[in-house]
Amino acid sequence: MAQAFRSTRVLTPQGLMPATLIVEAGHIAKVQTGANQLSLNSMHDFGDAVLLPGLVDTHVHINEPGRTEWEGFATATRAAASGGVTTLVDMPLNCVPETTNVAALEAKRAAAKGKTWVDWAAWGGVVRNNAECIKPLAAAGAPGFKCFLIHSGVDGFAWVDEADLRAALAQLQGTGLPLLAHAEIADPVNEATEHLNRSGADWRRYATYLASRPDEAEIEAIALLIRLVEEFQTPVHIVHLSSARALPVLRDARQRGLPITVETCTQYLHFAAEDIPDGATEFKCAPPIRDRANREALWQALLQGDIDFIATDHSPCPPAMKRREEGAWDQAWGGIASLGLALSVLWTGMKQRNLGLEKISGWMAAGPARLAGLEGKKGTLAPGADADLVVFDPDAEWTVAPDHLHFRHKISPYLGATLHGVVRETWLRGERIFSNGTFSSDARGQELTRR
Numbered sequence: 001m002a003q004a005f006r007s008t009r010v011l012t013p014q015g016l017m018p019a020t021l022i023v024e025a026g027h028i029a030k031v032q033t034g035a036n037q038l039s040l041n042s043m044h045d046f047g048d049a050v051l052l053p054g055l056v057d058t059h060v061h062i063n064e065p066g067r068t069e070w071e072g073f074a075t076a077t078r079a080a081a082s083g084g085v086t087t088l089v090d091m092p093l094n095c096v097p098e099t100t101n102v103a104a105l106e107a108k109r110a111a112a113k114g115k116t117w118v119d120w121a122a123w124g125g126v127v128r129n130n131a132e133c134i135k136p137l138a139a140a141g142a143p144g145f146k147c148f149l150i151h152s153g154v155d156g157f158a159w160v161d162e163a164d165l166r167a168a169l170a171q172l173q174g175t176g177l178p179l180l181a182h183a184e185i186a187d188p189v190n191e192a193t194e195h196l197n198r199s200g201a202d203w204r205r206y207a208t209y210l211a212s213r214p215d216e217a218e219i220e221a222i223a224l225l226i227r228l229v230e231e232f233q234t235p236v237h238i239v240h241l242s243s244a245r246a247l248p249v250l251r252d253a254r255q256r257g258l259p260i261t262v263e264t265c266t267q268y269l270h271f272a273a274e275d276i277p278d279g280a281t282e283f284k285c286a287p288p289i290r291d292r293a294n295r296e297a298l299w300q301a302l303l304q305g306d307i308d309f310i311a312t313d314h315s316p317c318p319p320a321m322k323r324r325e326e327g328a329w330d331q332a333w334g335g336i337a338s339l340g341l342a343l344s345v346l347w348t349g350m351k352q353r354n355l356g357l358e359k360i361s362g363w364m365a366a367g368p369a370r371l372a373g374l375e376g377k378k379g380t381l382a383p384g385a386d387a388d389l390v391v392f393d394p395d396a397e398w399t400v401a402p403d404h405l406h407f408r409h410k411i412s413p414y415l416g417a418t419l420h421g422v423v424r425e426t427w428l429r430g431e432r433i434f435s436n437g438t439f440s441s442d443a444r445g446q447e448l449t450r451r
Contacts, residue, residue: 001042002022002023002024002029002042003022003023003024003042003043003044003387003430004020004021004022004023004042004043004044005020005021005023005044005046005051005387005389005427006019006020006021006043006044006045006046007019007045007046007047007048007049007050007051008047008048009048009049009050009051009357010031010033010050010051010381011050011051011052011053011357011358011360011361011381012031012033012381012382013361013366013380013381013382014033015358016050016356016357016358017033017034018033018034019031019032019033019034019051019381020032021051021381021387021389023387023430025430026386026387026429026430026431027384027385027386027387027429027430028381028382028383028384028385028386028387029383030383031381031382031383046391049391049392049393049424050357050391050392050393050394051381051389051390051391051392052084052357052360052361052365052381052389052390052392053361053365053366053378053379053380053381053385053388053389053390054084054085054086054087054118054365054378054379054386054388054389054390054426054427054428055083055084055085055086055087055342055343055364055365055379055390056085056086056087056089056364056365056368056369056372056374056378056379057080057085057087057088057089057311057312057314057339057342057364057368058088058089058263058311058368058371058372059089059091059239059240059263059265059311059312059313059314060076060080060088060089060090060091060311060312060313060314060339061090061091061093061094061313061314061315061316061335062076062088062090062091062095062120063094063095063316064095064108064111064112065095065096065097065107065108065110065111066095066096066097067094067095067096068111069318069408070094070316070317070318070408070409071316071407071408072115072408073111073112073115073116073120074115074116074117074443075406075407075408076088076314076339076407076408077115077116077117077118077120077443077445078117078406078434078439079314079339079340079405079406079407080117080118080339080340081117081118081340081426081428081433081434081439082340082404082406082423082426082434082437082439083339083340083341083342083343083344083423084343084390084392084423084426085118085339085340085342085343085426086118086119086378086386086388086390086426086427086428086433087118087119087120087121087369087372087374087378087379087388087448088118088119088120088121089120089121089122089123089143089368089372090108090120090121090122090123091123091146092104092122092123092124092125092145092146092157093125093146093148093152093153093154093156093157094153094154094157094315095108096156097156098125098127098154098156098157099122099123099124099125099137099142100124100125100126100127100130100133100137100157101130101133101136101137102133102136102137102140105122105124105137105140105141105142106140108122109122109447112447114443115443116443116444116445116446116447117428117433117434117439117440117443117444117445118428118433118445119378119386119388119428119445119446119447119448120445120446120447120448121141121142121143121372121374121447121448121449121450122142122447123142123143123144123145123146123180124137124138124142124144124145124146125145125146125147125157126145126146126147126160126164126168126179127147127157127158127159127160127164128158128159128160128164129164131164131167131168131170131171132171134168134171134172135171135175138175138177140449141447141449141450142177142449142450143177143372143373143374143448143449143450144177144178144179144180144237144371144372144373144450145168145172145177145178145179145180146179146180146181146182146239147159147160147164147165147168147179147180147181147182148160148181148182149161149165149181149182149183149184149185149186149221149224150182150184150185150186150189150217150221151186152182153286153333153334159186162224162228165179165224165225165228166228166232169228169232169234170232172232172234173232173233173234174234175234176235177235177373177450178235178236178237178261178371179234179235179236179237180236180237180239181221181225181236181237181238181239182239182240183218183221183222183225183238183239183241183246184213184217184218184221184286184287185217185220185221185224186217187217187220188214188216188217188220189212189213189214189217192211192212192213192214193212193330196208196211196212203328203329203330203331204278204279204326204327204328204329205278205329206273206276206277206278206280206283206329207273208329208330209284209288209329209330210273210288210289210290212330213286213287213288215243215245215246215290217287218241218242218243218245218246218287219243219245219246219249222238222246222249222250223249225238225260226249226250226253226258226260229253229258229259229260230253230256230258233258233259234259235259235260235261236259236260236261237260237261237262237263237371238250238260238261238262238263239263239311239313240263240264240265240268240285240287240311240313241262241263241264241268241287241298241307242264242268242287242288242289242290242294243287243290243294244290244293244294244297244298244301245294247297247301247306250262250306251306254306261308261371262306262307262308263307263308263309263310263311263368263371264298264301264302264307264310264311265285265310265311265312265313265336266310266312266338266341266342266345266346267283267285267289267313267336267338267413268289268290268294268295268298269295269298269299269302269310269345269346269349270295270345270348270349270414271283271289271295271413272289272290272291272292272295273288273289273290273291273292274291274292276289278327279324279326279327280324280327280413281322281323281324281327281328281329281332282322282324282336282411282412282413282415283336283413284322284329284332284333284334284335284336285313285315285334285335285336286334299349299353302363303355308367308371309362309363309364309367309368309371310342310346310363310364310367311368312336312338312339312342313335313336314335314336314337314338314339314407315334315335315336315337316335316337316407316408316409316411317333317335317409318409319409319411321333322411336412336413337405337407337409337411337412338412338414339406339407340404340405340406340407341400341404341405341412341414341419342364343360343364343390343392343421343423344398344419344420344421344422344423345414345417345419346360346363346364347360347394347419347420347421348419348420348421351420357394361379361380365378365379365380366379366380367379372448372450373450374448374450377448378448386428386429387427387429387430388427388428388429389425389426389427390423390425390426390427391423391424391425391426391427392421392422392423392424393421393422393423393424394420394421395420395421396420396421396422397418397419397420398418398419398422399416399417399418399419400412400414400415400416400417400419401415402415424436428444428445429444431444
């Protein structure tokens with residue numbers, strides 16, 4: 001039976017306008033714009049609430065199998081649904097086994113069965129000496145591959161050097177699948193850390209941690225990746241760009257037509273180093289949150305199209321691993337938990353800068369869907385796409401409290417923050433999965449593969 005979803009503010013590919021979406025068999029069959037008197041037995045009229053496409057987050061650490069006590073499919077996907085995210089792409093590390101071969105991917109699929117409230121996919125992993133696993137993982141449906149150019153934080157996911165990158169890119173050449181890179185290299189980090197330790201720096205101070213991850217680590221890693229993209233002509237995606245100082249070389253590479261894309265994260269657009277208290281290790285992530293001027297430069301790069309989209313890098317851990325009592329930045333796990341909050345965080349920053357709602361679709365839906373090979377299926381309110389919808393109240397104001405956090409451990413630097421915009425409902429393929437704090441009883445999420 002056909003359903004209709006109507007609002008005076010629907011974010012279509014043509015912009016924000018009155019529209020009615022006709023949904024059949026879980027897909028958008030038609031978008032009828034303008035005020036209309038269409039009548040169906042199943043009409044959902046949302047008045048002047050904003051209807052957005054379901055968001056897509058391509059940078060999430062679900063940590064299952066193997067470290068479900070850190071997060072897990074059930075809690076991660078419910079948290080996603082609460083924030084209007086209808087598609088997650090899981091990173092290949094922090095789970096055990098790491099997703100670096102087909103057997104590990106099958107283990108992840110088995111662990112996910114019956115536990116996913118939203119749709120999901122899984123990146124494959126590139127580590128030392130696993131180039132021969134890339135094509136089998138691609139054949140098994142992996143939409144792309146993630147690597148680290150510095151220690152990843154877990155010994156089971158080994159960082160790669162230039163020789164490993166060349167072997168991986170040779171395997172990916174001609175497939176169209178992207179290589180996603182954590183773009184920091186070790187030498188500048190090691191040198192800075194050694195200098196800080198020799199000088200007796202206080203590792204409770206955020207300034208010490210920030211100094212230990214200098215901009216040069218990102219700039220040099222990105223320069224290496226650009227050289228390899230130019231040689232192999234294989235798509236490379238820079239995850240969680242933190243340093244605005246890397247933007248000029250990225251801009252030049254993109255202007256030369258090189259297939260390189262870039263994301264940043266909500267934490268880099270919301271927080272500033274000057275405001276982070278000493279010892280507040282819930283703010284620790286890598287690359288680090290930099291200063292206010294850097295934050296504003298990232299916003300400007302988004303507006304100019306030098307950054308393609310925004311992800312969360314949701315990377316939770318058990319409370320003890322944050323070492324909050326000691327406040328030791330060098331010992332705490334590096335990762336910010338934010339799944340379910342990103343839309344409100346972003347909209348808060350957009351309101352402060354007098355930006356319109358129209359930009360949300362590209363930055364949080366269509367852009368990441370394109371990276372994951374889901375363009376036209378996810379992240380858009382257009383005919384043929386899955387009927388993934390978000391009912392969003394952009395005028396609401398609220399303060400983040402623990403009961404708003406649906407991920408496993410209620411630890412986040414956003415606790416206590418006053419944000420704008422609330423997700424009232426989330427729909428997945430025409431089925432409501434979240435409504436005003438309540439989740440559907442059934443886990444309807446499906447795995448999405450790119451073959």
